[in-house]
Structure formats: C-alpha cells, structure tokens
Amino acid sequence: MLERKMDTVILSTPRFDLMTPVREEDFDQITKIKSNPLVSSTQLYGTITSRGKCRSMFHHYIDDAYSKRRKRWVFGIYTTERFQKFTGIQTYIGNVGLERDSPASTRGSLFFEVDPEFWGLGIASECLARVIAFAWEKEFSYLMVDPMVGNEASIRVAKHNGFRDTGRKIVAYNGVLQHLFELKAPK
Numbered sequence: 001m002l003e004r005k006m007d008t009v010i011l012s013t014p015r016f017d018l019m020t021p022v023r024e025e026d027f028d029q030i031t032k033i034k035s036n037p038l039v040s041s042t043q044l045y046g047t048i049t050s051r052g053k054c055r056s057m058f059h060h061y062i063d064d065a066y067s068k069r070r071k072r073w074v075f076g077i078y079t080t081e082r083f084q085k086f087t088g089i090q091t092y093i094g095n096v097g098l099e100r101d102s103p104a105s106t107r108g109s110l111f112f113e114v115d116p117e118f119w120g121l122g123i124a125s126e127c128l129a130r131v132i133a134f135a136w137e138k139e140f141s142y143l144m145v146d147p148m149v150g151n152e153a154s155i156r157v158a159k160h161n162g163f164r165d166t167g168r169k170i171v172a173y174n175g176v177l178q179h180l181f182e183l184k185a186p187k
C-alpha cells in the first residue's frame with residue numbers, strides 16, 4: 001500500500017506557534033469556536049447546525065497536508081510555553097488560512113478566526129503577519145482578504161498588515177457581500 005506523505009509546517013511568532021495540519025485533538029475546540037455565533041455570523045460557512053458540518057471542514061484542513069500540489073494551509077494557532085506561563089492558556093485558540101486561487105496560481109487569499117475569549121489581544125494581527133511572510137516564502141505574488149461588508153475587526157487586522165482597500169465589493173456564493181482588500185508581494 002502507498003503511504004501518504006504529510007506536509008507539516010510550523011511557524012513561530014513572539015507569542016504563538018502556528019501549525020498545519022491541525023491535530024485530531026483540536027476538533028472539539030475548533031467546533032466550539034466555529035459554533036459561536038460571534039464567529040459564524042461573519043463567516044461564509046454560516047451557522048453551525050451539527051458537529052458533522054465542522055467535521056467536514058476539519059477533515060479538509062488535514063487532507064490539505066497530503067496534497068501533492070498543496071493549495072491551502074490552515075494553521076492552528078497554539079500558545080507558546082512562555083505565553084502559557086503568563087496566561088495559563090494552553091490550547092488551540094483559532095486559525096489562519098492561506099489558499100491559492102488555483103494550484104498553479106501565485107495569487108491567493110487569507111482567512112482567520114480567533115476564539116472570542118481572546119479577541120482584542122492582537123492575536124489575529126500577529127499571526128497573520130507570520131502567514132503573510134510564509135506566503136512570500138512560497139512565492140505568492142498577491143494576497144487578498146475578503147471580509148463581509150462591515151466586519152470592522154477583520155478590516156483592522158488586514159490594514160494592520162498593510163492591506164489596501166480596493167474599493168471593490170463582490171457577492172459570495174451564498175449571496176453575502178464581501179469587501180476586497182489586497183496586498184502585493186514586496187519587490
């Protein structure tokens with residue numbers, strides 16, 4: 001039988017380790033975060049009505065790492081030991097994802113979510129910065145963040161990381177209006 005090779009990537013920020021793929025033991029925490037209406041109301045996947053819906057997203061997060069021509073990296077955000085000592089928090093607290101528009105494209109988009117218990121601590125901004133650097137290492141040329149119109153926290157996170165408002169809005173597959181922000185790779 002052919003053994004599938006897993007592509008594990010671990011990145012570090014001052015307070016966090018970012019790891020893809022996420023771990024099986026993170027499933028409950030991922031479900032908890034995605035099921036929180038504060039989170040799901042600003043995400044295209046919408047209200048979580050069953051653990052099965054989360055399971056399917058979760059499986060994809062892991063399957064990505066087995067792909068021969070990897071198109072997507074969903075990094076779990078984990079507290080580092082130092083941060084754990086100060087806060088007592090030792091768990092998966094959110095994710096940052098990076099996805100190519102197509103397997104051969106150098107253009108892509110970023111998405112992120114953080115457990116509402118930890119909002120406003122600069123977590124998404126810090127982790128996004130590291131994943132953007134990873135995207136440049138992977139020779140992306142152009143990145144997009146596409147929050148729902150009015151998602152001010154997400155817009156702040158994008159702007160903290162140098163994204164520019166394109167002024168463009170598009171309608172997503174489920175009818176939701178998204179506001180497009182862009183960032184070009186440094187020359």
Ligand SMILES: CC(C)(COP(=O)(O)OP(=O)(O)OC[C@H]1O[C@@H](n2cnc3c(N)ncnc32)[C@H](O)[C@@H]1OP(=O)(O)O)[C@@H](O)C(=O)NCCC(=O)NCCS
Pocket residue numbers: 038039040042043110111112113114115118119120121122123124125126145146147148151152153154156157
């Ligand atoms: C968007 C999200 C990831 C931000 O996570 P976070 O770790 O709290 O982000 P940060 O602390 O790095 O930055 C949040 C910024 O938004 C600001 N903010 C938060 N709520 C806000 C609001 N309702 N209106 C305006 N600004 C707001 C914060 O003050 C902060 O800005 P500042 O650093 O200039 O003060 C988090 O709110 C979340 O998970 N939301 C639900 C999922 C989501 O919307 N994902 C984005 C999809 S593209």
